[in-house]
Amino acid sequence: MNADFHQEYIEEAKQLLKDLEQALLQLEKDPEDADMINNIYRYLHTLKGSAGMFGFKDVERLSHELESVYSDVRDGIRQQDDFILDLTLHAVDVLADLIDGKDSGKQAEKIIKDIEKLKEDDTAASANHATAGGAANNNKAYAIILRPEKNIYKRGLNFQAMLDELQELGASEFMVHDETVPFEKQLADKEVVSWFEILLASKAGLEAVKDVFLFMKPSEYTVLEITDAGLFSSEPYRKHIQLDAHQIEDRLKMVEALMPGFLNAPEAQHTEEPETVSTAVQQGEAAEEDESLDKISRRSRKGGHVSVSTGKLDQLINVVSELVIFRSELYHLMGGGQNPEVVEAMEKLERLTLRLRDSAFNIRLVPLNILNVKLERLIRSVSKALGKEVEFITEGLDTELDRSMINALEAPLMHIIRNAIDHGIENPEERERRNKPRKGLLKFYSYNSGDHVFIQLQDDGNGIDFDKIRAKGIEKGLLTRNQAYSEKELINVMMAPGFSTADQVTTVSGRGVGMDVVKKDIAAIRGDIEVSTEKGLGSIFTLRLPLTLTILDTLVVSVADNKYLIPINEVEYCYKESHARLFNKKSRQISYDGLLMPFVSLREYFAIEDFPEQETVIIINKNDTKVAVVVDEIIGKLQTVYKPLNELLTGVDCFSGTSILGDGSMALILNALKLKDS
Amino acid sequence: MKQIPCLLFSLNKELFGIDVENVLRVINLEKLMKVPKAPDFIAGAISLEGNVIPVVDLAKKIALGETVIDKRTKVIILEVHHHEDVIDVGVLIDEVIDVITIQESKLLPPVLERMGFDTQTLDGMYKVEEDFYMILNATKVFEKELAVLI
Amino acid sequence: MSKNIVVAEDFNVSRKIIVSTLAKEGYSVMEAADGNEAVQLFDGRPIDLLITDFNMPNMNGAELIQKVRAMESYTYIPILLLTTEVREEKIQQAMDGNITAFIKKPFETQDFLKIVKKALR
Numbered sequence: 001m002n003a004d005f006h007q008e009y010i011e012e013a014k015q016l017l018k019d020l021e022q023a024l025l026q027l028e029k030d031p032e033d034a035d036m037i038n039n040i041y042r043y044l045h046t047l048k049g050s051a052g053m054f055g056f057k058d059v060e061r062l063s064h065e066l067e068s069v070y071s072d073v074r075d076g077i078r079q080q081d082d083f084i085l086d087l088t089l090h091a092v093d094v095l096a097d098l099i100d101g102k103d104s105g106k107q108a109e110k111i112i113k114d115i116e117k118l119k120e121d122d123t124a125a126s127a128n129h130a131t132a133g134g135a136a137n138n139n140k141a142y143a144i145i146l147r148p149e150k151n152i153y154k155r156g157l158n159f160q161a162m163l164d165e166l167q168e169l170g171a172s173e174f175m176v177h178d179e180t181v182p183f184e185k186q187l188a189d190k191e192v193v194s195w196f197e198i199l200l201a202s203k204a205g206l207e208a209v210k211d212v213f214l215f216m217k218p219s220e221y222t223v224l225e226i227t228d229a230g231l232f233s234s235e236p237y238r239k240h241i242q243l244d245a246h247q248i249e250d251r252l253k254m255v256e257a258l259m260p261g262f263l264n265a266p267e268a269q270h271t272e273e274p275e276t277v278s279t280a281v282q283q284g285e286a287a288e289e290d291e292s293l294d295k296i297s298r299r300s301r302k303g304g305h306v307s308v309s310t311g312k313l314d315q316l317i318n319v320v321s322e323l324v325i326f327r328s329e330l331y332h333l334m335g336g337g338q339n340p341e342v343v344e345a346m347e348k349l350e351r352l353t354l355r356l357r358d359s360a361f362n363i364r365l366v367p368l369n370i371l372n373v374k375l376e377r378l379i380r381s382v383s384k385a386l387g388k389e390v391e392f393i394t395e396g397l398d399t400e401l402d403r404s405m406i407n408a409l410e411a412p413l414m415h416i417i418r419n420a421i422d423h424g425i426e427n428p429e430e431r432e433r434r435n436k437p438r439k440g441l442l443k444f445y446s447y448n449s450g451d452h453v454f455i456q457l458q459d460d461g462n463g464i465d466f467d468k469i470r471a472k473g474i475e476k477g478l479l480t481r482n483q484a485y486s487e488k489e490l491i492n493v494m495m496a497p498g499f500s501t502a503d504q505v506t507t508v509s510g511r512g513v514g515m516d517v518v519k520k521d522i523a524a525i526r527g528d529i530e531v532s533t534e535k536g537l538g539s540i541f542t543l544r545l546p547l548t549l550t551i552l553d554t555l556v557v558s559v560a561d562n563k564y565l566i567p568i569n570e571v572e573y574c575y576k577e578s579h580a581r582l583f584n585k586k587s588r589q590i591s592y593d594g595l596l597m598p599f600v601s602l603r604e605y606f607a608i609e610d611f612p613e614q615e616t617v618i619i620i621n622k623n624d625t626k627v628a629v630v631v632d633e634i635i636g637k638l639q640t641v642y643k644p645l646n647e648l649l650t651g652v653d654c655f656s657g658t659s660i661l662g663d664g665s666m667a668l669i670l671n672a673l674k675l676k677d678s
Numbered sequence: 679m680k681q682i683p684c685l686l687f688s689l690n691k692e693l694f695g696i697d698v699e700n701v702l703r704v705i706n707l708e709k710l711m712k713v714p715k716a717p718d719f720i721a722g723a724i725s726l727e728g729n730v731i732p733v734v735d736l737a738k739k740i741a742l743g744e745t746v747i748d749k750r751t752k753v754i755i756l757e758v759h760h761h762e763d764v765i766d767v768g769v770l771i772d773e774v775i776d777v778i779t780i781q782e783s784k785l786l787p788p789v790l791e792r793m794g795f796d797t798q799t800l801d802g803m804y805k806v807e808e809d810f811y812m813i814l815n816a817t818k819v820f821e822k823e824l825a826v827l828i
Numbered sequence: 829m830s831k832n833i834v835v836a837e838d839f840n841v842s843r844k845i846i847v848s849t850l851a852k853e854g855y856s857v858m859e860a861a862d863g864n865e866a867v868q869l870f871d872g873r874p875i876d877l878l879i880t881d882f883n884m885p886n887m888n889g890a891e892l893i894q895k896v897r898a899m900e901s902y903t904y905i906p907i908l909l910l911t912t913e914v915r916e917e918k919i920q921q922a923m924d925g926n927i928t929a930f931i932k933k934p935f936e937t938q939d940f941l942k943i944v945k946k947a948l949r
Contacts, residue, residue: 562712605715648765651826
């Protein structure tokens with residue numbers, strides 16, 4: 001094997017171990033994170049594959065064992081726990097030593113033993129239990145006994161809804177005991193006198209099943225997991241119901257009907273397990289022997305990148321988005337679905353489509369550092385041209401953003417940086433006079449927060465000169481003389497159209513582009529820009545951007561026959577108010593949070609003539625600008641795929657985009673701030 | 679001699695043609711969403727394969743009157759070229775008549791007198807048997823709207 | 829059709845938090861600063877859930893709940909009672925058979941929403 005490749009493998013493996021460690025720590029924070037589990041599995045798998053090829057036998061064996069553990073975790077056969085996590089983290093260290101050529105074979109051996117023991121414990125445990133386990137899709141069987149108090153409805157509990165919820169969990173058998181009054185009549189009268197026994201087969205865990213009865217008192221319900229026939233003669237069950245042998249057989253048959261394979265499952269699991277392991281090993285060996293296969297697989301793994309045109313990506317995203325919509329449409333057509341098997345299949349489809357969607361969106365994400373070179377070159381040339389010295393520090397360049405967004409960000413970022421060097425950072429002599437280091441500091445940092453990415457550009461220059469802005473604003477007719485303006489207002493003016501600072505056109509900031517264009521560019525990708533500044537100390541420009549351009553959480557509201565969407569993060573408050581009370585006041589204002597504010601009625605704004613008796617007021621808060629919008633009513637919440645407005649509609653600025661709803665109908669996304677301007 | 683395949687259709691009792699190059703497809707009008715505050719000639723928007731496409735009342739756009747929407751109303755989905763971009767727009771029509779190939783050389787210059795609509799949007803007129811078809815130019819129809827886009 | 833929720837709580841900050849949490853989920857919220865204000869809201873309009881504090885001026889939570897339950901349209905609506913840890917046991921005894929569930933203050937948003945969602949089923 002070529003020595004270069006050998007070195008390359010070592011580097012690649014080290015990177016993999018770093019990623020693996022990161023993922024493990026992430027998993028520690030959120031043990032349910034399916035993506036992380038999958039990543040861990042993938043890292044181990046890759047590690048194993050390449051280790052075999054480069055003769056790292058111990059690495060191969062150890063990662064193989066770990067991989068099999070995480071394959072079980074991923075498939076829900078094994079629960080991730082601290083023991084496994086500690087073991088794996090320890091293994092990461094040992095693997096790193098092995099790759100570095102240290103003699104850690106013994107330690108590797110010990111971990112492998114631990115894993116083997118773990119597996120033995122498992123098989124022993126499952127043999128004891130004789131459960132259905134793997135044979136029946138990881139379903140679990142439960143016996144549930146409900147003894148609701150007679151007045152349960154008076155407590156505001158809806159017994160029927162609870163039973164419905166239980167049915168959604170899986171297949172069930174429902175038995176009514178002491179039915180002195182017909183059950184339907186009990187429900188109609190809202191007086192429950194019977195008590196109930198339910199057999200349930202479900203993937204849900206014990207806690208999830210108990211959760212259905214969250215509002216019931218502990219004395220009112222009992223949930224028992226059925227691991228074997230013994231349950232029906234065990235004390236917890238017998239406390240409620242005493243069955244004879246014949247009745248127990250009946251119960252078992254019911255469980256078998258709900259969960260085929262329950263009665264004779266345990267053997268199936270044993271035969272399967274070793275088989276999968278041996279095939280995996282064989283594949284590994286085959287790869288090692290076959291020289292040509294080796295080369296191909298190594299090459300594809302080496303870079304780990306395939307270039308795909310953005311057009312193709314967009315196409316993929318479109319199809320995936322459509323699939324997501326189509327799934328909800330299908331669900332809609334089924335009317336919620338009664339057949340538990342169909343419901344289960346739908347749920348699986350949902351999980352798969354959402355996963356597909358997430359991975360498709362992930363493909364579009366690229367790290368910000370692809371901009372780094374451009375920014376550095378810009379800073380060099382600008383500072384040289386202006387005779388300034390600048391130190392550029394970056395942090396968080398590995399933050400990922402939608403590819404199209406990074407393209408759109410390039411121009412505004414360059415502009416802000418040009419401005420910072422041109423107007424912010426003083427020349428070296430000036431800086432020395434002010435007791436600052438000769439070199440100006442320009443800091444670029446980026447981070448994720450929720451579903452947003454923040455980018456900050458900070459300089460330690462002179463800060464924004466508000467006197468200059470005031471003077472210029474007056475000169476341009478954007479501000480009135482003799483009026484006091486807050487710094488925030490002045491910053492707004494600085495970013496308003498028509499405020500191009502003439503003296504910068506001649507120098508580097510150039511091309512006559514003003515901050516208004518920056519603001520517009522950022523707004524076009526649904527982002528915001530904020531400026532904070534301190535005289536003599538510098539400025540910070542903060543850009544807040546959505547992670548992707550396409551997914552949006554919205555509130556669906558109705559106005560006349562149409563539905564409209566409002567981004568959830570802009571919603572502050574909603575309440576209902578009678579039309580008369582809203583409109584009869586001459587002032588046409590509502591009072592909110594101790595302040596009077598005008599409202600915009602969408603019916604009125606869209607020139608619809610009649611109004612509903614009850615209106616709904618929504619207080620929208622975007623960047624601390626509040627708008628009260630009056631709609632008919634709120635229909636619900638929806639995560640939706642954002643589509644920009646078609647070019648012919650871009651002039652309609654009270655909408656920022658469109659979206660397709662679950663039932664295939666369309667809705668426009670409100671741009672509430674534009675309502676205020678009108 | 680240049681040959682142009684053309685889709686012939688009727689609108690408000692008048693006969694029109696448009697270069698097939700611009701036609702993505704013809705569909706029946708279903709589920710038209712109103713777009714408040716949109717320009718007068720926008721009848722609404724429809725969803726097509728996951729995209730939301732504006733639907734233009736073509737009659738209104740070329741000052742030929744107004745389209746009365748009924749069950750038979752059809753929409754031609756046009757691809758309008760603008761610089762590098764392609765913009766999808768739906769236009770309301772009454773009926774598709776035929777697809778024929780016309781000889782560019784046989785295009786008659788549009789009559790510039792009062793035809794009862796905006797003849798600036800035409801490439802020319804074409805005679806098929808006894809009927810005159812007015813051959814629309816998609817880019818010219820949306821000239822004003824395209825001009826304001828960067 | 830969004831669900832209508834009445835929130836009765838005299839402490840402004842915590843009421844605002846509850847109200848905005850619910851608004852973000854798409855619920856229509858009506859708020860009241862005491863029991864008296866709250867009971868006025870039960871004027872026959874559809875209300876799907878009452879979330880109320882126990883200790884309030886003018887009319888306390890217990891009285892409010894009794895008044896609401898006595899009205900025919902609202903006899904069976906779910907009611908969530910906000911309590912603090914210390915007093916829970918006492919209140920629980922007093923309110924038995926009248927309320928759907930307790931919500932301990934302070935609460936985690938996710939837990940709170942889970943309970944609300946469940947109560948609205």
